[in-house]
Amino acid sequence: MNNYDVLILGGGIIGLSTAYQIARRSKLKVCLIEKGAGVGEGSTGASSAILRHRYSMDNMVYLARDGINCYRQWSAFTRMSKPRMQFMPHGVLWMPGEDLQWSKTEDQRLKRLGIASMVLDDQNLKEKFPAINPCVFTPNTLTGAAHQCSAGGSHLLEPDGGFTDPVAAMQDLLEACLAEGVTVKMQTRAQSIDVGAGTVSGITLVNGKTLHAGVVVNALGPWCEPLNATAGLTSPFNLTPTRIQVLYLDLPAQPEPLLPMPLPVCADLGGVYFRTQNNNQQLVAGSTLETDENEVIDNPDHFDRFPDENFKVRTLHVLHHRIPELPYRGKVHGYCGLYTINRADVHPVVGESAVKNLYVANGFSGHGFKLAPAIGSLLAQQITGTKADMDTSVPIEFLSANRAPLTTTGQKSALA
Ligand SMILES: Cc1cc2nc3c(=O)[nH]c(=O)nc-3n(C[C@H](O)[C@H](O)[C@H](O)COP(=O)(O)OP(=O)(O)OC[C@H]3O[C@@H](n4cnc5c(N)ncnc54)[C@H](O)[C@@H]3O)c2cc1C
Incomplete structure (x- = not known):
């Protein structure tokens, strides 16, 4: 048997x-x-x-x-x-910030490999995803210093991407x-x-x-x-279990949507990724920074399942820069899981x-x-x-x- x-x-x-x-x-x-x-x-x-x-x-x-x-x-x-x-076909938007060549290079590469992609300028971005701020700068999460948002970026869209x-x-x-x-x-x-x-x-x-x-x-x-x-x-x-933090924010759609939709999956290389879930009623957000992939866990059966306050503050700062109309309200929830990183x-x-x-x-x-x-x-x-x-x-x-x-x-x- x-x-x-x-x-x-x-x-x-x-x-x-x-x-x-x-x-x-x-x-x-x-x-x-x-x-x-x-x-x-x-x-x-x-x-x-x-x-x-x-x-x-x-x-x-x-x-x-x-x-x-x-x-x-x-x-x-x-x-x-x-x-x-x-499969939720919302597309995947890459925002490389001040690097104006990155999207063009990756667009050509993806097309050569048979993957649908397109470069969006700020105007295209606003038409497709009106809630997203095209600014090329990244907020300074250490000092919190404000900056004047700057246009002129070059963004990459994978229209066949999504989430589930x-x-x-x-x-x-x-x-x-x-x-x-x-x-x-x-x-x-x-x-x-x-x-x-x-x-x-x-x-x-x-x-x-x-x-x-x-x-x-x-x-x-x-x-x-x-x-x-x-x-x-x-x-x-060197395969290391590594604690990864994720936030989620409620976006109740009633009596009317809080944000102009649609929102794509967005990978802002300045520090945050996000996507919607539950029929646009929640936003899931995490970090795109290598520095947030360093907390090695000795025993995967036991680790802190809740995000750190500092992570919440930093991630929300970058998130609000990217979606300026996102209201500041309510408690931010989250959870943690483990990557197994091949170092x-x-x-x-x-x-x-x-x-x-x-x-x-x-x-x-x-x-x-x-x-x-x-x-x-x-x-x-x-x-x-x-x-x-x-x-x-x-x-x-x-x-x-x-x-x-x-x-x-x-x-x-x-x-x-
Ligand atoms: C926060 C977070 C966000 C992520 N986002 C993405 C993403 O957007 N896109 C993407 O592609 N990937 C993403 N990943 C990575 C992806 O989720 C993982 O790479 C993938 O889930 C790994 O799957 P797995 O089956 O190898 O491991 P697991 O899902 O960990 O499965 C291993 C299983 O083994 C079981 N197990 C352990 N020990 C034993 C034992 N001794 N005997 C029997 N069973 C045992 C466990 O209970 C577990 O169910 C993310 C991961 C995390 C943590």
């Missing part, structure tokens, strides 16, 4: 996507285990679930494109007639996994990965029971490294490890949600040796656990 072909560890978006992608194309006996009572216990539950294509590396753009394509065609992908998740609800996506994938015959064991916590003669043989649970499998996939998000260590793996990448090159580590048939899908930083369908596709192609519709064609070696750190443009934040 406890023998499987493939054991997937972790019921976040990466584990669920991988289990589903294997099951939908093969007859392999797949089992997924999750320590929580339901989905959403890890990074995915706190994800802003922004779906954007622009990355500094071309293969990352392709993986984002292939992942987002599955979210756009979610019903076909999940084979569900009425999935819970909806990460928990709805996981619930759909869970249902899709069950429909494809995946065994799902909730409230089941792995203690160790078992290895014999250099090959994985299964896992031992915290209750001492063992599950046997020819293939094991570690998709444990921020909990990945201690379990890899039980199999004797020492990663050359060597900020990109994920995916594929077979030094232990035969032990696969890792780790270190997703702020990228994992959008990439998940493509990552599941990479692993399913390698584990089953077969292809399916909506597969990515990016070679898995690109993210190999044995690679040298990838060379990026130097951007080390989740925006890399």
Whole structure:
């Protein structure tokens, strides 16, 4: 009863996507285990679930494109007639501030890679998104000193980007996994990965029971490294659970909308990203600064789930600069989740490890949600040796656990 072909560890978006992608194309006996009572216990539950294509590396753009394509065609992908998740096609707006060349360069690059994009001047921006201040300056959050807003910026729009609800996506994938015959064991916590003669043989649970499998996939998000260590793996990448803060503000639409809509997903490289949710009744906002990705957490089971006052003040300052009509009122709420940051090159580590048939899908930083369908596709192609519709064609070696750190443009934040 406890023998499987493939054991997937972790019921976040990466584990669920991988289990589903294997099951939908093969007859392999797949089992997924999750320590929580339901989905959403890890990074995915706190994800802003922004779906954007622009990355500094071309293969990352392709993986984002292939992942987002599955979210756009979610019903076909999940084979569900009425999935819970909806892709919100609000577009993704990049605001690089005083750098007037950035948008033009990235626009040409995205177009070359087959991704829809356009450069907006201030006038175009005001027409499309009247609530957004096009100013090229960033407020000084240290001194709070005021500045005279300045026009003349150059902004980049990905019209095919958007966002979604990460928990709805996981619930759909869970249902899709069950429909494809995946065994799902909730409230089941792995203690160790078992290895014999250099090959994985299964896992031992915290209750001492063992599950046997020819293939094991570690998709444990921020909990990945201690379990890899039980199999004797020492990663050359420094994968650190890192506390990430997010705010949300209520924007009640009654009796009339507080802000002119629509609002896109906005990545203001001066310090803030934001998007709407709940049918424009809330604003979700976080930081785009690398300096806000430094709080390493020793134990992912225990960390402060509420944002710091200082973070609130700084983030709101930049947010109000970008949306001047946003009213100052009410208490600002928020929550925190964990990125697992690959400190060597900020990109994920995916594929077979030094232990035969032990696969890792780790270190997703702020990228994992959008990439998940493509990552599941990479692993399913390698584990089953077969292809399916909506597969990515990016070679898995690109993210190999044995690679040298990838060379990026130097951007080390989740925006890399
Ligand atoms: C605040 C925030 C905002 C983000 N915004 C975006 C975004 O806009 N776009 C984007 O693409 N990405 C975003 N990300 C990143 C993305 O959410 C993550 O990369 C992704 O969710 C990682 O998924 P995962 O399945 O690897 O990990 P997780 O979701 O953490 O899943 C791992 C699972 O393993 C389980 N587990 C742990 N230990 C054990 C064990 N021993 N046995 C069994 N189960 C175990 C956990 O309970 C958990 O459910 C964001 C992340 C955060 C935190």
